[in-house]
Amino acid sequence: MSFREESDEGSGRGDLRKPFLHTGSWYRMGSRQSSLMGSSQAIRDSSISVLACVLIVALGPIQFGFTCGYTSPTQTALSHDLKLTVSQFSVFGSLSNVGAMVGAIASGQIAEYMGRKGCLMIAAIPNIIGWLAISFARDFSFLYMGRLLEGFGVGIISYVVPVYIAEIAPQNLRGGLGSVNQLSVTIGIMLAYLLGIFVSWRVLAVLGILPCLILIPALFFIPESPRWLAKMGMTEEFEASLQVLRGFDTDITVEVNEIKRSVASTSRRTGAIRFADLKLRRYWLPLMIGIGLLVLQQLSGVNGVIFYSTTIFESAGITSSNAATVGLGAVQVIATAVATWLMDKTGRRILLIVSSSGMAVSLLLVAVSFFLKGFVEKDSTIYGVLGILSVVGVVGMLLFFSLGMGPIPWLIMSEILPIKIKGLAGSLATLLNWFISWVITMTAPLLLAWSSGGAFTLYTVVCVFTVAFVAIWVPETKGKTLEEIQTSFR
Structure with missing residues (x-):
């Protein structure tokens, strides 16, 4: 894979609004503002764009935390209603870790072939099915199946969300924005603890569906990771995605060339990674x-x-x-x-x-x-x-x-x-x-x-x-x- 060095006109960067249709941008189509706008405004636009993307994908870690916190407030009522022994409930709680291990194995390859956004969409589906299985459970079999499916989705989420945030964030904000991942996990845990005091375990399981139900359509309104697009050789989409994230009035030439050189340098080595490498x-x-x-x-x-x-x-x-x-x-x-x-x-x-x-x-x-x-x-x-x-x-x-x-x-x-x-x-x-x-x-x-x-x-x-x-x-x-x-x- 190689990248051709292009001028702004040749790369299509002069007409970014057309490629934006493929990145899921929410920006309106209009004439570009004057290039005389100050750098502080460009930085502010970039921060708003990236923050909006981070807040959307943060719904995944909220789901992650909700899954972790679900068993704490529901143990007594769930065990009583379905007549579970202590060991059966312990198995139910630990199955999310088992499912997460399977999800972790698959997460890297899914994220490489489907993209970061596609990977998150795939992760959301088993989470929704898992919560529904738990909410309608009449015995431990449905509970176990639902918990495994939740864990599978959470295992994928735990890998892909930090990667996506790191790949879209500017270097001066990457630490704070990257920490939003763990912040969202703790918010999800606290929500499960808090809501579990007021609602039954079945209703709490239904509420667990909400983060993923919001996440799936919201993903259509944010750009794909520019570094993944660059790795896949989608040059125009890569530059369009980066311009969305950095703001229309930001000069992205230096960052574009850095990413191109990095990806080209990687691709010049062997095509696929081997354990010997x-x-x-x-x-x-x-x-x-x-x-x-x-x-x-x-x-x-x-x-x-x-x-x-x-x-x-x-x-x-x-x-x-x-x-x-x-x-x-x-x-x-x-x-x-x-x-x-x-x-x-x-x-x-x-x-x-x-x-x-x-x-x-x-x-x-x-x-x-x-x-x-x-x-x-x-x-x-x-x-x-x-x-x-x-x-x-x-x-x-x-x-x-x-x-x-x-x-x-x-x-x-x-x-x-x-x-x-x-x-x-x-x-x-x-x-x-x-x-x-x-x-x-x-x-x-x-x-x-x-x-x-x-x-x-x-x-x-x-x-x-x-x-x-x-x-x-x-x-x-x-x-x-x-x-x-x-x-x-x-």
């Missing part, structure tokens, strides 16, 4: 960093902490578990929103180090609290104080997780993977993330039954290791184009 530093290093961050994200035990939070709250004298759970969801949303604001100001590495360090201290506080509880009387004042300290540790752990280790690994993965291996490597990284998530979810009850203090100590050690991993291996990507990031690995 992964021995090259420009491939194995970003792959190791991307996989490492996503695996460490789950090994931190965040799912185990959330699983045990109700017991910790009860030990501290907090009787309303539903209110406490909603409160935890609100903490995650607020902390992730702060991370979104800080991402392009402080950088990725410093936030990851602060996040991992804060998680280690918080988890150590929980571990020490549980160890000391074994040496004091349950009715004593000290026991109550230790319970409060464990609650502070749990809240602190989730706050620091949302500040960095929640959103940034997905953002880093979408930024550093070279376009040639993005499909294969992205699928592998997403698959391992979901597999470790499933392992932690399944082993957390066993570890906590063995020793609560010991379990949280293990999670603390992982967070300390994460600090070292980030300090040694993870590069700072703030303010760099995707092409500059990939060049730095060669």
Whole structure:
């Protein structure tokens, strides 16, 4: 695949409104404004265009979060209505991880052949069918089928949304916009917690359909990823898509040439990626960093902490578990929103180090609290104080997780993977993330039954290791184009 160097007139950039019909742009057809408009106006137009695209695809992560949060408020009523045992409900909850692993395997190839928008449309369909199956379920078979379908769609969404956002965002906004992915996940979780207090589990399943029902038609009004179009050799569509995203009055010549050179350089190597190619530093290093961050994200035990939070709250004298759970969801949303604001100001590495360090201290506080509880009387004042300290540790752990280790690994993965291996490597990284998530979810009850203090100590050690991993291996990507990031690995 090669790209011809074209002038503005030869490339069709002078008449962009015709190609816009193929990009799904909502911009009206009219005469171009004067080229004398200031650069600040062009930047503002670009920010609005990209933000609108991000807000639309963010419906996918909201669906992701809603799926994760659905089981918490519905466990008692759903188990009672369908006469499920504890083990049957546990299987129901974990099947989303199994489905997500299958979706992760398929996500990279679907995104490469169908495009980022097409991949999201495909992901939305099993989610809708899965929620309908759960809402009409009369026994566990329909529940299981629906949960697997939801997980399959979520596995695809978890890969393609960060990639799409990273590929359309300008370099000065990519960190904040990339964090919208995780922010939307936390909003989806909190919505499931909150709505689950007021509606039945069947109605809550029906409400779970709404994000995807809105997402599918909305995708027709946003442009495809210009980098994917460039890779596929669709030169005119690629330039038209980029012009939509950057604004009509923005000169995109430099960015167009950078993307063309990057794609042409990639295509001059072998046509298809082979596992032998992964021995090259420009491939194995970003792959190791991307996989490492996503695996460490789950090994931190965040799912185990959330699983045990109700017991910790009860030990501290907090009787309303539903209110406490909603409160935890609100903490995650607020902390992730702060991370979104800080991402392009402080950088990725410093936030990851602060996040991992804060998680280690918080988890150590929980571990020490549980160890000391074994040496004091349950009715004593000290026991109550230790319970409060464990609650502070749990809240602190989730706050620091949302500040960095929640959103940034997905953002880093979408930024550093070279376009040639993005499909294969992205699928592998997403698959391992979901597999470790499933392992932690399944082993957390066993570890906590063995020793609560010991379990949280293990999670603390992982967070300390994460600090070292980030300090040694993870590069700072703030303010760099995707092409500059990939060049730095060669």
